[in-house]
Structure formats: structure tokens, C-alpha cells
Amino acid sequence: MLREDRAGSGLIAEAERTTCLDGSGAADDGRGPALWCLSHARATGHTGFRRTRTDFFRVSCEAL
Template sequence: MRPPDWLHTVDHSGSGAIHEIECTSCLAGSGPADDMDAPAVWALRHARRTGHTGYRRMVTDFQRAPASDG
């Protein structure tokens, strides 16, 4: 008997993707959010306040590797 095959899939059982923006000049960050709106507003306000123009956008999603029946 062979071992089960494994699949790598998006985990839909919890929250969706988590979004965050980080300033590449000072490393200040927006904090995590369920959508991109709040981090984007944070980045625009931070840019206006500091003059910093470079940002790193991070999106984290969750995966599972359940065994398949095949």
C-alpha cells in the first residue's frame, strides 16, 4: 500500500489574506488588516508626514497540505 498523495491548497477555514505595509526608510508599519484599504491609507499619511516614498507591501495567506484520496 502506497502512502497518500498530498495537495497544497489555500485554507478557507479561517480569515482571508492579511495585508500590511512597511516603510522601507524607517521600518514603521501599518499593522495587519483584513483588506488593503487601511494599510494603503496609513502609507499615504506616513508619506505626507515624513516624505518617505518607499514601501513594502506584505500579503500573508494560509495554506494546508491535506492528504488526497487519490
């Protein structure tokens, strides 16, 4: 069984430029990476980004 792990951090979001590989760094919410994308696009004219969202879970093998 897989269960969401609510004991630690919640969702972690990060954004990365798809060609220059500059990135926002990880954040506990999507707001920081989103603002970084807007700022980077304004400064460079770059428009393509990759967003990564990481969540955490626990595994239980008791029922197996």
C-alpha cells in the same frame, strides 16, 4: 496537495516603510495599510514602502 484555507481569515495585508521601519500593522484587507502609506508619506515625505500579503493554506498528504 495544497489548498487555500477558507475556514479562517482571508488575505492579511501589511505595509512597512523600507528605511525607518515604521509600519501599518496587519489588516484583513489592503485598504488600511494603503491609507497608512498615504498618511505616512504626507507626514514625512517618505516614498518607499514594502507591502506584505499573507494567505493561508492546508496540506493534504493523502495521495502521497
